[in-house]
Amino acid sequence: MKSELELKFLKLLRKPIKSNVEIEEKEKLRNLFTEELKREIKDLSKELKEAEVKYTDPWDLVNASEPYPDAINILITHLSKQYHYRNKQGIVRALTVKEARGKANATLIAEYNKVPKDKENDSLRWAIGNAIWFIITPNDIESILPIVEDKKNGMSRHRFVLALGKIKSKKSEKCFNKAAQ
Numbered sequence: 001m002k003s004e005l006e007l008k009f010l011k012l013l014r015k016p017i018k019s020n021v022e023i024e025e026k027e028k029l030r031n032l033f034t035e036e037l038k039r040e041i042k043d044l045s046k047e048l049k050e051a052e053v054k055y056t057d058p059w060d061l062v063n064a065s066e067p068y069p070d071a072i073n074i075l076i077t078h079l080s081k082q083y084h085y086r087n088k089q090g091i092v093r094a095l096t097v098k099e100a101r102g103k104a105n106a107t108l109i110a111e112y113n114k115v116p117k118d119k120e121n122d123s124l125r126w127a128i129g130n131a132i133w134f135i136i137t138p139n140d141i142e143s144i145l146p147i148v149e150d151k152k153n154g155m156s157r158h159r160f161v162l163a164l165g166k167i168k169s170k171k172s173e174k175c176f177n178k179a180a181q
Contacts (some may be wrong), residue, residue, distance in 0.1 A: 006084075009033045041087050044078045058090030069099045076100075076107050085124050092127045101135040108132055109143045117152055129159025136163040 002010075009029040017023055038045075038057070045056035053071045055061050061068055061075075072095070079091050092111075095104045112128040115121045129147075132140065140163075147153055147160045 003033075003036060003084075005029065005033050005036055037084055037087055040083055041078075044074065044091075047074045047078075058087065058094040061094040062090060062096075067097065067099055068094075072097075072100050072103055076104050079104075079107050079111055085121060089124050089127050092124065092131050096127075096131040096134045098135070100131075102137050102139075105132065105135055105137060105140050106143070108135075109140065109147070112147065112156075117154070122154065122156065125153070125156035126159060129156045129163070133159045133163040133166070136166055138167055138169060141167060141169060 009026070009032075012022070012026045012029060015022070017026065041058070044058070048056040048071055051070045051074060053061075053068055053074075054066070055064055055068070055071075058075065061071060075091050075095050079088070079095070083091070088111075092108065095108065108128050108131050112125060112132075115125050115128070117125070132144065136144075144160050144164060148157050148164060150157070153160075
């Protein structure tokens with residue numbers, strides 16, 4: 001559910017800007033919304049700091065040039081919490097690293113299956129599929145097959161199909177061929 005602040009910001013964002021006052025208002029609302037998102041993940045940030053992870057915001061981890069193995073289990077734990085989709089997407093993207101391979105897979109797939117299949121969540125579902133594409137293991141095939149076979153998953157299933165293409169197995173090959181039809 002969107003906060004009142006987010007709704008105001010989105011309304012202003014969609015409106016053609018006509019004055020400096022409106023530009024300032026939009027910037028003010030953007031900053032307030034950003035702060036609201038940061039407050040929401042304060043516990044996550046605190047845990048990352050306590051683990052002596054260099055960055056305490058998932059979006060900073062996404063852009064980090066060095067690995068952050070000490071953050072992976074913390075991110076996995078927080079993935080299933082009730083966060084705004086922007087924060088959740090930051091966590092998912094921060095788990096799209098080799099250090100998460102074999103650790104975050106089941107949690108990411110479970111989270112994918114919980115996310116509503118609507119337009120508002122398309123980018124989050126795609127990000128989860130992309131993470132799985134990056135960290136897939138042969139153990140994930142059984143969990144991914146229902147996602148790939150369900151056309152209601154729309155464009156987000158594309159990343160799962162590509163993920164299956166990386167795994168050499170009869171099951172993934174059979175599903176890959178079926179999905180391509």
